[in-house]
Each structure stands twice: as structure tokens, then as C-alpha cells.
Amino acid sequence: MNGQRRLIGAGAVAAMLALAGCSGEPEVIKIGVSQPLSGNLATLGQDMVNGAKMAVDEINAKGGVRLGSGRAKLEIVTADDKADAKTGEAAAQTLVDAGITVAIAHLNSGVSIAAAPIYAKANVPQLAISTKPSYTQQDLATTLRLVANDNLQAKAMGSYAAQLAGAQRFAVVDDSTPYGKGLADDAAGAIKQQQREVTLRQSLDDKRTDFAPLIAELAKTKTDVLVTTLGDFQVEALIKQAAAAGLTRLRILGGDTIKTDKLNKVAPLIAGVYATSPIVEAREFPNGKPFLDGFRTRFKGDPIYGAHYAYDAVHLVADAMARNDTADRKKLLERLKNPSFDGHAPVTGSMRFAADGEQRYSAVAVYLLKDGAWLPQIRSDRW
Structure with a gap:
């Protein structure tokens, strides 16, 4: 009887394996x-x-x-x-x-x-x-x-910058990379759609850390807000040089490339440092x-x-x-x-996912760097 049970058990296992194999x-x-x-x-x-x-x-x-x-x-x-x-x-x-x-x-x-x-x-x-x-x-x-995608992030950059209290004159500066220039162009367009003036539009390179000519232009145009796609180490140098030149009322809004801890020490030197990001924190x-x-x-x-x-x-x-x-x-x-x-x-x-592969409910968030932490300000899927 025990032998028969063993045979039945073995047969059942074999059948299950066969079915698993047939399933593909x-x-x-x-x-x-x-x-x-x-x-x-x-x-x-x-x-x-x-x-x-x-x-x-x-x-x-x-x-x-x-x-x-x-x-x-x-x-x-x-x-x-x-x-x-x-x-x-x-x-x-x-x-x-x-x-x-x-x-x-x-x-x-x-x-x-x-x-x-x-x-x-x-x-x-x-x-x-x-x-x-x-x-x-x-x-x-x-x-x-x-x-x-970057289309929504550019709208977020331009729209948020345009609504900052007291902001009238805007500069838009990119790092000359395809990513940075495209994002900056669209952000500048979004600022103009909000009936705000872009008084300075420049393309620099993604290695530059000497910003004397740019700072002179920011002072000349009395820029309130700088919207930029420069990297974190570049913005770090820019803030130090701007503060030394007396541009302490300047506010900077960048993309997600500046949302790091590199700006923690220099952020208090100017009126505000903001970053947009499609990577909304958990x-x-x-x-x-x-x-x-x-x-x-x-x-x-x-x-x-x-x-x-x-x-x-x-x-x-x-x-x-x-x-x-x-x-x-x-x-x-x-x-x-x-x-x-x-x-x-x-x-x-x-x-x-939409039919074209884009996120149907994507959002871009804005963060303010304060006391060494990036604090969420707002996020939206529309802008």
C-alpha cells in the first residue's frame, strides 16, 4: 500500500512538472x-x-x-x-x-x-x-x-520663477549642453508667457566657474531672478562671486542638477536658491x-x-x-x-503610461534650500 502511495505521489509530481513545462x-x-x-x-x-x-x-x-x-x-x-x-x-x-x-x-x-x-x-x-x-x-x-519630461520641467521653472514676489527682471543662463539649452529656452518662453521680462539670455559652457562677465550683466540689468541649468559646482561658484559683488538680493532657480548638498553653505549668501525636479521625493x-x-x-x-x-x-x-x-x-x-x-x-x-509612453500623471516639484535642507514648496502636473 505504501509503495502504491509513493507511485501515485511520484506520478502526481511528474504530471505537475509536465503541466508547468507545457505552460511555457x-x-x-x-x-x-x-x-x-x-x-x-x-x-x-x-x-x-x-x-x-x-x-x-x-x-x-x-x-x-x-x-x-x-x-x-x-x-x-x-x-x-x-x-x-x-x-x-x-x-x-x-x-x-x-x-x-x-x-x-x-x-x-x-x-x-x-x-x-x-x-x-x-x-x-x-x-x-x-x-x-x-x-x-x-x-x-x-x-x-x-x-x-523636460517640457513640463521647463514650464515649472518659468512659471514658478515668474510668480516669485517682487520679481520683475529675469536672466536665463544655460550650460550649452543639448539638455540644458533646451530646458532653458523653454523656461524663458514660459517666463514671457507670464508677461515677465527676460532681460538677459546667455549660453555658457558646462565647465566654467569664473562668472565675472555674467555678474556684471546681472548687475547692469538689475536682475531679480536667475533661471539656470548650470551644474551645482558652477552655481556654488556663481553665488560666492555674486555675493562678493553685492548682488545679495538675487534669487536663483535651477533644475534638478543643483538639488544636491553642494550649495548648503553658500545659499544664505543670497536671497534664495530654488530647484525644480521631476523626481518627487518619496x-x-x-x-x-x-x-x-x-x-x-x-x-x-x-x-x-x-x-x-x-x-x-x-x-x-x-x-x-x-x-x-x-x-x-x-x-x-x-x-x-x-x-x-x-x-x-x-x-x-x-x-x-500613455499610448506614447509618457507618464499620464507626472509632476514636477519645486524646492527651496533653507538651513541645509531642500524644502518642498509646491508640485504640479499642469503648471
Whole structure:
């Protein structure tokens, strides 16, 4: 009798394995995460990886992703794109060759744009935190954006600057990069739409730290607000030189490239330092606290960039596959772009993709640097 039971048990197991094999679904679903993991932006890239890992661990701890009558575990596969377009292409191919189902890639717009055709050829949905509008304008179905694009950020920069109390005269200065110049041009346009005067418009280079000629022009035009896409180290030097020249009433509003701790000591030298960012901090969302508590426990510190977006992206993808009962890439993409898909995004609560791959409910926030901390002022999806 015991022998018969053993035979029945063995037969049942064999049948289950046969059914699992016939389903064609993987036992492990690979999620590619390609970010800059070395170089100057490594901390930002690792932050994205950490967010994705945290989500994967949570999902796996609950048994993985349900696909029909079975379950599949998630696995992170990382690649270092070094914030370089060519390296990013190679990293994308490495992930595709590894058999990933979806890619959370990349940080830099130039890298995301260069790598996009590689993911598209393999039908791999690409979820990027990059902000350049042209990323989703390549006629590739697989390009999806996790945050607001630069069009909305430029409107935020111009609109917020224009409404600052007492502001009448504005200067707009960019760093001559395609990203910085495009953002600055649109910000200047937004200021003019608010019936404000742009008295100075300049393009400098992204290495300059001697701003004597610019400061002379700011003084001559009696500029109230400088809107700029210069980097944090440049704005640091600019503030010191402006204060030394007596321009202590100047206010500076920059993009997310200045939202670092580099300006903490110099910010009090002038009337105000503001930054806009499409990366709305986790603490600003109603459901941000549980994520932050878990992140701190796991990684012994706070997230520093977009970890919560990577975290939400993994949860959203897992939810989509579970509803599809399959890890099929094409069906995953269709689900993600389905306007009726109200997927699980634990922190942001509203990660939804439009037909063109843009975020349907993206927002840009404005922060004021005060007492060594970037304090949220306002965020909007309209501006």
C-alpha cells in the first residue's frame, strides 16, 4: 500500500512538472536594471538598483508572481552603463542576451535614447527615469518614462520663477549642453508667457566657474531672478562671486542638477536658491513612509534619488504580469499601456503610461534650500 502511495505521489509530481513545462512560463523572471554604477553618477544609479532590489525581495517573500496556477520568482540582472551612450548600448545588449523580460534603464537621456532600439528589437519594455522628450519620440513602442519630461520641467521653472514676489527682471543662463539649452529656452518662453521680462539670455559652457562677465550683466540689468541649468559646482561658484559683488538680493532657480548638498553653505549668501525636479521625493507621497522605513532598514540610510520610482516600477510590472497570467513581453507592454490598467504602484500611487509612453500623471516639484535642507514648496502636473 505504501509503495502504491509513493507511485501515485511520484506520478502526481511528474504530471505537475509536465503541466508547468507545457505552460511555457519561466520559473524565474529576469528584470534588467542598467544604470551608471561607476563614475560620478554611481550613487544615483545604485539608488535605482536598491529600489528595484527591495521590491523584488518583497514580491519573492510572498511567493513571487502568480502566473495562472503557478508562481515565478523575480531576479535582478544589473549592468553598468557608466552614463555613456556607447557603453549603454553594450549594457542593453548584455541584458537582452541574459533573457530579461523588462528593463529599468537608464538614468541619462542620451544613454536611454541610444539603447532604446536594442530593447525594442527584442520587444523588451524599457522603463527609463530619463527626462528628454525625444526619448519617447523615436517611433519605438517599447519606450516608457517613469517621471515627467523636460517640457513640463521647463514650464515649472518659468512659471514658478515668474510668480516669485517682487520679481520683475529675469536672466536665463544655460550650460550649452543639448539638455540644458533646451530646458532653458523653454523656461524663458514660459517666463514671457507670464508677461515677465527676460532681460538677459546667455549660453555658457558646462565647465566654467569664473562668472565675472555674467555678474556684471546681472548687475547692469538689475536682475531679480536667475533661471539656470548650470551644474551645482558652477552655481556654488556663481553665488560666492555674486555675493562678493553685492548682488545679495538675487534669487536663483535651477533644475534638478543643483538639488544636491553642494550649495548648503553658500545659499544664505543670497536671497534664495530654488530647484525644480521631476523626481518627487518619496516623503512627499502619502504612502512614502512605509517605503522609507523599509529602505532605511535594508540599506542603513535614506534614498538619494529615484529609488522609489524603480521600486514602484517593479511592483507595477509584477502586477501587470500577474493579471496577464503570463510573462510574455508583448502582452506586458500592452497591459502597461492599457488606459484602463490601474496597476499597483505602492509609493507614487499613480504610475500610468500613455499610448506614447509618457507618464499620464507626472509632476514636477519645486524646492527651496533653507538651513541645509531642500524644502518642498509646491508640485504640479499642469503648471
